[in-house]
Amino acid sequence: MKSKNENNFDSLAKNIGKFHLHNKTVLIPAMNRIASHLLAAAFRSFDIKARVLQTYKGLDLGKTHTSGKECFPCQITLGDILLFLKTEQKKRGAAFDPENYLYFLPESDGPCRFGMYNKYQRMVLDSFPGFDRVKIVSLTTTDGYSLEGVIEQDRVLDFRKANYMAVVVADIMERLLWRIRPYEKAAGITDDFIERAMHAVEASFEMHAAAGAYDKILHRLEAVVREGQALIDPAIPAKPLIGIVGEIFLRMHVDSNQDLIRVLEEHGAEVVNSSLAEWVNYITYGQLRQNKINFRLNLKQLNFGRLKKNLRQMLRFGSDLLYQELKQKQFYNRVSKLIDIEHDHKVRHLEQRLQKEDLFTFDVTTETCLSIAAILQFAEEGYNGIVNVYPFTCMPGMTTSAIVKPVMNKRRIPYLDTPYDGSLQPGRDTAIRTFMHQVTQHFQRHGRRGIIQQRAA
């Protein structure tokens, strides 16, 4: 049955955008389990009802309502929201009111399809009676994921800070997981511990985020780290280290990447995935960078009206970036006093590396520039292997592969592409085994550098 809104393009303008989050249930996709839960807790701290959508169980629905040309993350998230709404509708019957829900789905500009997910999903939701009244809250990279309009103006800044902290803490907890699990004293204890720890930190966010009491959250995190540290068996020698880059959804979403990190660990590796905060910092950095470029252009043209606007934006994004990087460093430093987890890359350093190697440019947006730069950085830091994770047919993922593969071959650093589309790839296991053989050889020849080598020694 078709709704009156089908093919009504007005809906794309009216039902996607920034909507006030209060008195609604905000549905957060579970791209990254820990980050989604901490973000939902930060939302709840600001009296916003937020819950994390169950994920991957609705994949059949997602595939049924896409043509096959869409990116895999679009199919997954579409399936998640459809399954949730259908289940709620059935469970609540006449009491089901679609207007009570807001579906949280950020977007990105640039040449790839991420900017189209929410439009496409809007059209699909509009084709179901009732679901056309579920609005999509879309934050966009074009204004640096500004939160203006979703919460009272005087709370926007605090809300933004709380969300960023949730992202950083989630990154740290994941790094803790990857640092402990390959060296755990007994099989399975790290997974149990991280699940409990996530809920403890989630409760701390819910209680303290709105008040900006981050020190209390940090204390909770430090207690978690201490507990986790005790799970490491010091008799297990250091293992080869692998860095993961790639498309953000796939590399973070364990169901769709078929739990790649665990698979690599089972083959004898320790793994570090690129972080979520790196992407958030990159968006802020990108806005600052673009405004600097525009400023120079407008200065040449003596366009004083625009110059003023550029200056305002430079100040805004410059101070945002400074705050983000300072807080991130502060959190990592506190945790690093207790355990040697890998720190995050600074986006400015990644751009400098790219410029130095002259392989690609930040002028071309999307994740390609981040992935290529992070690969070069991992190689420089002495990682023993690098994996590029992306959805099948993902343009930035394939561009990264085309540029980097010959470079890694030349430098004799093991490199593996792992595209995913939900199917079981014949030969994937063999590819991973071969890659791990090369990684082990690299480790035996070169060891691990920096902080990691100290641990190995």
Ligand code: SF4
């Ligand atoms: S990054 Fe890749 S998967 Fe994501 S929207 Fe772009 S093309 Fe699709």
